[in-house]
Amino acid sequence: MTEPRLGDLLASDLIVPIRSSSGEEPDPARVPLEAFRHGSDEQGRYLAAYTSAELFGEFGPPGSDRVTLPARDLFARIDGAGERLVIDAGSPAQVEVPEAVLPFLAAGLDPNTPEAMRARRPFGELPPLEAPADIPEPFGPELRRALGELPQVQRAWLLRAGQAWTVGIEMQPQAELVDFDAVRNKLHAVATEHLGSRRNLAVTDLRAPSLREAYDSVAAPFYVAPPPSKGFLSRLLGG
Numbered sequence: 556m557t558e559p560r561l562g563d564l565l566a567s568d569l570i571v572p573i574r575s576s577s578g579e580e581p582d583p584a585r586v587p588l589e590a591f592r593h594g595s596d597e598q599g600r601y602l603a604a605y606t607s608a609e610l611f612g613e614f615g616p617p618g619s620d621r622v623t624l625p626a627r628d629l630f631a632r633i634d635g636a637g638e639r640l641v642i643d644a645g646s647p648a649q650v651e652v653p654e655a656v657l658p659f660l661a662a663g664l665d666p667n668t669p670e671a672m673r674a675r676r677p678f679g680e681l682p683p684l685e686a687p688a689d690i691p692e693p694f695g696p697e698l699r700r701a702l703g704e705l706p707q708v709q710r711a712w713l714l715r716a717g718q719a720w721t722v723g724i725e726m727q728p729q730a731e732l733v734d735f736d737a738v739r740n741k742l743h744a745v746a747t748e749h750l751g752s753r754r755n756l757a758v759t760d761l762r763a764p765s766l767r768e769a770y771d772s773v774a775a776p777f778y779v780a781p782p783p784s785k786g787f788l789s790r791l792l793g794g
Contacts, residue, residue: 583624601641698745711776721756742758
């Protein structure tokens with residue numbers, strides 16, 4: 556049995572035991588974090604999640620109700636909550652999610668990709684983010700213009716991260732994961748044209764509060780969108 560790779564979980568659903576035994580599976584959106592069932596080991600309490608019904612049935616708490624939710628939603632709930640998360644707890648392939656990479660997973664980033672590695676220290680912490688002394692032309696104006704063409708973006712921070720640039724994106728509340736993918740692709744195109752390579756710009760989704768606070772503590776936003784148009788909101792809301 557192979558340990559689950561954390562980045563591969565981003566597109567999957569996870570089964571989480573909850574503190575009831577009614578035989579029902581409630582709406583995950585109505586189940587608060589404190590209702591999830593805890594396990595314990597020599598390091599203390601943890602929340603368990605399982606990658607398949609088979610593993611849940613074999614290693615999960617007997618008779619427990621459960622909820623199934625997207626892995627990224629679970630990472631976002633746990634990020635900043637001070638909870639440990641163990642995937643496939645009790646099985647030979649169990650793996651604990653390091654607290655330091657939870658913000659990346661909550662933001663939809665595989666913590667082991669080159670882009671995420673450029674935005675991490677060796678132990679998964681954020682690098683020393685720095686406010687730039689100056690922003691090269693025409694990269695700065697072109698980046699701002701591109702952001703203005705993306706109604707999905709609410710605010711953006713442009714910072715230095717080591718030898719590279721990082722732009723942190725706060726999406727509009729109604730935006731979905733596919734909207735961030737469009738933002739990242741457009742900004743990478745700007746970096747390719749004006750910085751020589753997309754590798755010189757890490758585009759990070761700041762949906763995780765701890766990640767957003769890290770960027771905001773360094774500098775004011777580089778870009779703030781005007782109020783979103785009615786047409787964009789109508790599209791997101793299905794109107």
